[in-house]
Amino acid sequence: MTESPFIQILTEQITAFLELIRSSRSENTYRSYSNALNAFRMDLEEAANPIQFSKNLEDAVIAFIETLHNYAPATERLYLTALYRFLEYLSADESLKINLPRYKMIIRQRARRYGQRLPQFPRTEIDNIINYAINITNQLPDSEAERLRLLRDKALLLTLADSGLRIHEACNLRRGDIDWNEQRAIIIGKGNQQAVARFSSRSIKAIKDYLAARANLDGSSGKPLPSLPVFARHDRAAGKKIKPISTTTGRAIVEQHVKIALGPDAADMITPHSFRHYFVTAVLRGSGGNLKLAQELARHKSISVTQRYAHLSDDELDQGYDEIFNHSTPKI
Secondary structure, rough: OOOOOOHHHHHHHHHHHHHHHHHHHHHHHHHHHHHHHHHHHHHHHOOOOOOOOOHHHHHHHHHHHHHHOOOOOOHHHHHHHHHHHHHHHHHHHOOOOOOHHHHHHHHHHHOOOOOOOOOOHHHHHHHHHHHHHOOOOOOOOOOOHHHHHHHHHHHHHHHHHHHOOOOHHHHHHHHHHHEOOOOEEEEEOOHOOOOEEEEHHHHHHHHHHHHOOHHHHHHOOOHHHHHOOOEEEEOOOOOOOEEOOHHHHHHHHHHHEEEHHHHHOOOOOOOHHHHHHOOOOOHHHHHHOOOOHHHHOOOOOOHHHHHHHHHOOHHHHHHHHHHHHHHOOOOO
């Protein structure tokens, strides 16, 4: 069956938009937007009797939003973001005459509304993981590769806990990114934005210990030291080359040590992002609930994201509840 002119135009515009995303955004963003807009295009193919481009597009958008009600909430939000960015792209083409404010209203009115989901993470278990990480290098193995892996893993775990770095941000760190005196680094964070990440003294020390043990490998790499990754591979495939660990490897490192420290049942309970939750909550607890400080250190774009953690940092509420319900007879 021959595609309608309407679908042909949209398909061409989607292709052009995704090429722009590929060249300007991260691979993860490109992949997510591709999934969203390919789903939108498939819905378009079922559209009947296309008459006028702008009117038929509005009908297609409404139908797609209703289809997304069958998706998981997170997927729906992601796909709607991709759809709106695509509509923004279309609105720049004056020949198409896209009424962007109207589409924004349609999406806002027809998308599902969800209650705020509060971040959950096992704080006590992460405390145990951190204590475990501090001690894993007390007795180092004879094998150089195994020794380097343990030193690297300790440095990675403490960095995730004490800096609030996302796993891809940690994996992308280069030696030259870190200001060792100031204990901070310039990173490319979420949304391809430049930001400052700060490191604790213990995480900096762990990184320095690891890099000192790696000095011979780094020196013989033939590359400038500042260009080398902070966290490198130490497997047979890498050999003597200094290659950065991937985000998949970073997640595997966390999972491996969670299983060792807490048992296999804890593997699904703690992920690299759990350490970021831990970090934000630790800042709030240590600063007396200073939301602005936590927002800046966590590099949250909106303070409303940081506010989701405030309920987890109120020790007085925890203590008061414990005293009322666990250490006295509740008055009924």
